[in-house]
Amino acid sequence: MQEKLFEWIEQYLIITDAEKKALVDLDIFRSYPKGTVLLNQGERSRNEYFVLQGLLRRYFEKDGEEKTVEFYAEGEGVTPICTVNGEPSDYSIATLEECTLIVSNSSMGAILYERFPRFETLCRLVSDDLILKTQVIFDNFKSSTPEERYIHLLDKRPDLIQRVPQYQLASFLGITPESLSRIRKRLTKYHE
Amino acid sequence: MQEKLFEWIEQYLIITDAEKKALVDLDIFRSYPKGTVLLNQGERSRNEYFVLQGLLRRYFEKDGEEKTVEFYAEGEGVTPICTVNGEPSDYSIATLEECTLIVSNSSMGAILYERFPRFETLCRLVSDDLILKTQVIFDNFKSSTPEERYIHLLDKRPDLIQRVPQYQLASFLGITPESLSRIRKRLTKYHE
DNA sequence: GATAATTCTTGACTTTAGTTAAGAACTGAA
């Protein structure tokens, strides 16, 4: 399972065996059953999560509604966003499936940075990459209609369509479940 | 003018005089008149821009339309997004006002990282901060109506309303200029 | 200061999303 982590890291930076060992020694691998709430909106936590197996959902409550804003599948990580400096989190995080995760916190990060300065390089590279991806996604989102956004999702993250309830997908696309249902109907009509 | 840069940096990390000098020695301060296109969609460039004075706009062409996706005012920087590894840029960048900018490229970054490792820490902190801000903005955007998004903009970046043509703001909000015009009308009606 | 170009507003009309409500389809647990 930890091989998945190393594979992912080595997209960015080749690491030594000593560095691998340092990571494993932190004892950060954890499993959770489906439906586990890892973090509740309003709670303070410094944990960060990286998905080795399974699917996470990040969401928040607004006007009594649950708004789903992001999913994290294998090889994706919940950045410190929800877990900053002991501030109460704006978001909740829950597992949508049984999950194997890497759970770390900033003090572990500090230890790693000190012992292996290259981890800081790694984190910067990962951050820069994430900024880039997020911005492209946001820009596309802005300049698309709900229908185009759904088609785009079908293209880019087809797994989500299978793994996630539609009302959560709808929220993720910034529309109502009813609207998503109609969009799907519209698309099948013209596609067959 | 360079004081502005140091002020901004020291939100994240206090730097020494030697480090300040290293920055200034890179000779990175540049001025551009209003309307200068710094980067054209499709061009390759490794430059990064940080705004000391003035306003930048990032945009791209889609269906023959110019889609404005972001503005960068004083103290904001165009991250390497448009300027990755010699890939043709997905975006254009232009000045909306006369600008004083810091123009740097990744080779300068590499020099700095080597001579002053703390710059890598700085960049990571800045990146993490940007990820956080961008995600919060995106999440709000997703779960808001166009009208709410405009009200939010009024609240968070009132300067933009003054400094940017409305049709570019509309695009930035993901709507048509006509729609923005009607939203403004609606709001003044109920507000006075 | 007159003219041209750009930007903004308005109106009429079309399309799509939001809302509310009902019921169908599916899922999971006893």
Add this chain to the structure above:
DNA sequence: TTCAGTTCTTAACTAAAGTCAAGAATTATC
């Protein structure tokens, strides 16, 4: 297998955004 709870679809209606076109207001240029 049945029942309850959840999720998805449909329908009727309302509200808002997109589109197209015209003209008003503003800004830039000579």
